[in-house]
Amino acid sequence: MRRLVGTVASGLGMFLVVLALLLRFYVSDAAVKFPLNTFTISTLIGHDVSYFSTTKLTELSGVTMRVTNTTKGDASAGTSARAVYSTFTYLYDLTNKQTFDYSTSRMAFDRKSGQLINCCGAAVGTDTHVHMSGLGVLFPLGTKQQNYQVFNTTLLKPVIARYSGQATIDGLATYKFVTQVPPTKFGTQQVPGSLIGSSAPSVTLGEYYQGTITDWVNPTTGVPVAVTEDQHLGLRDSGGTERIVLLDGTLSTTPATVHSAVHTVEKNVNLLNLATVTVPLIGGIIGIILLVVGIAIVMRSRRETVAVAEDYQARPA
Numbered sequence: 001m002r003r004l005v006g007t008v009a010s011g012l013g014m015f016l017v018v019l020a021l022l023l024r025f026y027v028s029d030a031a032v033k034f035p036l037n038t039f040t041i042s043t044l045i046g047h048d049v050s051y052f053s054t055t056k057l058t059e060l061s062g063v064t065m066r067v068t069n070t071t072k073g074d075a076s077a078g079t080s081a082r083a084v085y086s087t088f089t090y091l092y093d094l095t096n097k098q099t100f101d102y103s104t105s106r107m108a109f110d111r112k113s114g115q116l117i118n119c120c121g122a123a124v125g126t127d128t129h130v131h132m133s134g135l136g137v138l139f140p141l142g143t144k145q146q147n148y149q150v151f152n153t154t155l156l157k158p159v160i161a162r163y164s165g166q167a168t169i170d171g172l173a174t175y176k177f178v179t180q181v182p183p184t185k186f187g188t189q190q191v192p193g194s195l196i197g198s199s200a201p202s203v204t205l206g207e208y209y210q211g212t213i214t215d216w217v218n219p220t221t222g223v224p225v226a227v228t229e230d231q232h233l234g235l236r237d238s239g240g241t242e243r244i245v246l247l248d249g250t251l252s253t254t255p256a257t258v259h260s261a262v263h264t265v266e267k268n269v270n271l272l273n274l275a276t277v278t279v280p281l282i283g284g285i286i287g288i289i290l291l292v293v294g295i296a297i298v299m300r301s302r303r304e305t306v307a308v309a310e311d312y313q314a315r316p317a
Helices: 002-031 255-314
Strands: 039-053 058-073 082-093 098-110 148-152 157-169 172-192 202-218 223-236 242-253
Touching (some): 039 098, 039 255, 058 242, 148 172, 172 223, 172 255, 202 242, 242 255
Antiparallel strands (some): 039 058, 039 242, 058 082, 082 098, 148 157, 157 172, 172 202, 202 223, 223 242
């Protein structure tokens, strides 16, 4: 009976050790991915912002601007390998109580690396033919201390986000990435000549973007928990002189948005650690204990059996 107990214990221990190894190095790695179904709202605020009002046909300055980014996952378009997220960005002038601008994007990306995939109706605004590459909504799971290519929805091409050190945001460890874009032309726009003092009915000006974007990214989940965007959009003539300022200002995530993002990330990090570290570790320890105890019981039972047999053979006939 004792040998049977030992055999069962050692067998169960071996099973738990193998299961722990599978959970740690295979199952958890395959299961940990960006979710298909997500819904997040982040808010940025900028003070002393300037922009050109198309309703008043003049530049407004000293404005407080609110930017609301609403991101929703399209689970039906996702698979085990990819996710598809749509984002609606709305800019509202809190000072003058009016809408400034809005934009949309739809991005498909790898559920582990965050790398963009050109499929599933991916688009920026109504442009469904734009070729996307680099990172989109999120940084990779297990973000590294290195530079990354991040797709810019204004320039419609990737730009470099440079690793710039570590920082603690609301008690959460993050990696800091800084993207610096020099003045870059990305299109043209026709405007009434009167806006720039020209006698021509309309003039064509170049659209230019420049800015510095700073992301604070949790390396475990790849989620940016805070961002600061120093942006300047303007229209320039053929000589390179800026004639109209479309937008100028610094926008930063609100404390409430940062707190909410940090809370969500901390919860997800705890779940990841439970699935990839805690459960495999506990299972492995219990398995090793059962294996050792089981083997000890079997060996002891075997020695006792041998001793009994030897004692029996030593008795006189």
